[in-house]
Amino acid sequence: MDFKPLEAWVKKEIGIDLTAYKSNQLHRRIQSLMTRVGVSTIDEYIKLLKSDLGQREKFIDYLTINVTEFFRNPEIFNEFKDVIKSDFQYNTPLKIWSAACSIGAEPYTLAMILDEISPGVNHKILATDLDNTILNKAKKGQYNSLEIKTVPQQLLKKYFANDGGVYNIDNKLKKNITFKKHDLILDNYENNFDIIVCRNVVIYFNQDVKDKIYEKFSKSLKKGGILFVGATESIYNYKAFNFEKVSTFIYRKL
Template sequence: MYRHAGISLTDAKKQLVAGRLAKRLRHLNLSSYGDYFRRLQADGGEMQTAVDLLTTNETYFFREPKHFDFLRDGILPGLKSKGPVRVWSGACSSGEEPYTLAMVMAEVLGGRPWGIVASDLSSRVLATARQGRYPIEDAAGIPRPLLRKYCLKGVGSQEGTFMIKPELRGRIEFRQVNLNASLPDLGVFDLIFLRNVMIYFDIETKRQVVRRILPLLRPGGHFVVSHSENLNGVSDALKAVRPSVYCKPEA
């Protein structure tokens, strides 16, 4: 798992691993974790299933709202790039983060061209993200004006759910990306969100991931991690502008 996804599963994670894989073992009629380990060695598809089961995907709309306040008031109004504004949500989970970004960008940028790339290692959560449909209780964190403007309430067979409007979903390209491997051609970005993923990496893996990502950030662009993270000892190529928000110096 460390080699495939950069996730450090120490002895302290033994109960977590056992609990999340137990149902899978029963599904495959395997009698031991040793049998499952041998299955993983022989079946690359099963490795993806294991990654899906072992990665934590807790997220919600407007999580850590100060980041979106700063995006709205401090980053987007000052962008000077002539082309489309591009943002990468590098650990998008089930889509709440990129859809939140999209709502803020739509409000601030108006008719200016913009787009979002949203990526994750887990194919399971990406399938949910692409649909853009969520339980109605998940709408609690979305400001009411934005909810009315960018979301559709489910009726009939979809009662109890809401969906992100197609015009917003169409602005987001969802990609499966392993941050611990060579990155595909994603282009360059004005802003990169990489929140709540490096907490699962050891220090050397963090350094390699950031080193891999930084060429994709425009000079003057911003790099955002979660409030529980920082880049101390990880990279000195970025300048802190406020807690958990960094800027790449101009060329």
């Protein structure tokens, strides 16, 4: 099956560069989605995406991998917490970017950690994702019992209000987080971040695209800034991006 016409259409009309993704993985996902919606050719699928906005949203949701949870890999988050304590002043507001934030579990996790370390300090967290649907969910800060199952009990009681099984995140955390649509591949990056957290997304990209993203992350960080990546995303060529290795998944800009 020739996916090139779909790749060209998606880049032009939706603004997502499918050629950045690992092709075998991506094509399997697209074929699976086409089977679900009952189309057998790429031309038919493009026609469906043109005419049905609902199917277009499903396509974007399906492409952007939204597997996430609060405090994902807690032992790694403990390392991250220790690095924050050792590298940054407690009473100084930090500028943080949670890239590919999905439903908001990660930026809210960061907000809880920072509030525990430095209560009352208004750290600024930019939380971005490609998918408007999940960004809208993230902004609401409402989660069901399954979604909050990994939040430690003491933090659940402190930062969430249980309203009949719907858990609402505390407004004092929400006010320090700005949610914004952003494409890691195609869009410009902001600068002067103290911390960038990007976990479990670049694994889906090919190596050239990964390297470009890491290079841009490095430029976006202040000197001494921290990049925190996912549990399967060690950067083997980290020196090429002016990083030193703090731990397996945490890097500091030199």
